[in-house]
Amino acid sequence: MTTGLHLDHLRITLDDRRLVDLNEHVAPGEILTVMGPSGSGKSTLLSVLIGQPDPGFTVTGRVALDGQDLNGLGPQARRIGLLFQDDLLFPHLSVGQNLAFALPAWVKGRATREARIAAALEAAELDGFANRDPATLSGGQRARVALMRCLLSAPRALLLDEPFSRLDADLRRQMRDFVFGRIRAEAIPAILVTHDLEDALAAGGKVITPLGEVRQTAKPA
Numbered sequence: 001m002t003t004g005l006h007l008d009h010l011r012i013t014l015d016d017r018r019l020v021d022l023n024e025h026v027a028p029g030e031i032l033t034v035m036g037p038s039g040s041g042k043s044t045l046l047s048v049l050i051g052q053p054d055p056g057f058t059v060t061g062r063v064a065l066d067g068q069d070l071n072g073l074g075p076q077a078r079r080i081g082l083l084f085q086d087d088l089l090f091p092h093l094s095v096g097q098n099l100a101f102a103l104p105a106w107v108k109g110r111a112t113r114e115a116r117i118a119a120a121l122e123a124a125e126l127d128g129f130a131n132r133d134p135a136t137l138s139g140g141q142r143a144r145v146a147l148m149r150c151l152l153s154a155p156r157a158l159l160l161d162e163p164f165s166r167l168d169a170d171l172r173r174q175m176r177d178f179v180f181g182r183i184r185a186e187a188i189p190a191i192l193v194t195h196d197l198e199d200a201l202a203a204g205g206k207v208i209t210p211l212g213e214v215r216q217t218a219k220p221a
C-alpha cells in the first residue's frame, strides 16, 4: 500500500476555465503548500478534497489516501481534518468538552478518553485548561486548542486553509512551528493553502500553484 495523499491527474474546471490541475503525492508528515492569487482555485481544491464541492465544478482524476480511492466517499468517511482561520470552538462547552467532542466514538472507555484529552492539552502546553471557558483564552491558546481538537479526531490527512492569517507576527511564528511540528510528529500528510510566503517557506515542502506550477521545491529533510 502507498501511504500518504495522492492527487492523480486531479483537474477541476468551472465552465471552460481550468482552475486546478495537479499530479502530486504528499507523504506522511510532509506539507505541500498551494499558493495563488485570490480566485485562483485554492478553496475549490480543498472543497473537492473534503468531498463537498459545489455542483458547478467539473472534477476529473483521482484522489487516494493511504491507497484508498476517495472518489465517491462522503466527507465523514474520508477522515480528512480541516483547520482554518476561524477556530469555531463551541462557546458553551469548556476546553475539555470541546476536545472530547472531537474524539471518535471508537475510542472507548472514560479513562482512555480522558487520558487522550489530557495528553492533547499537555502537547499544546495547556495543562490544567480543561475546565476553562474558551472565551477566557488568548488567541494563541484558542488556536492551539483548535489544532488539538482537529488532531484528536484522528484525521488521515490535514488541510490547512490560511490557518494563521488572524494572528499577529510573533504568534504566527509560534503557531506555525507548533502546527508544522505536530504534523511531522504525527506523520500526517498535509496541504497548506496560504497567501503568505513565510508560511510557505516555513512549511518546508514543495510550493505550487493550483495549476501545478512549482514555485519552490521541497527542502531536503
Ligand SMILES: Nc1ncnc2c1ncn2[C@@H]1O[C@H](COP(=O)(O)OP(=O)(O)OP(=O)(O)O)[C@@H](O)[C@H]1O
Residues within 6 Å of the ligand: 014, 019, 036, 037, 038, 039, 040, 041, 042, 043, 044, 045, 054, 056
Ligand atoms: N460556488 C461557486 N459557484 C461558482 N463559482 C464559484 C463558486 N465558488 C467559487 N467560485 C469561483 O471559482 C474561482 C475559484 O474560487 P476559490 O474560492 O477557489 O479561489 P481562492 O483561490 O480560494 O481565492 P481566495 O484566496 O480569495 O480565497 C473564482 O473565480 C470564484 O469566483
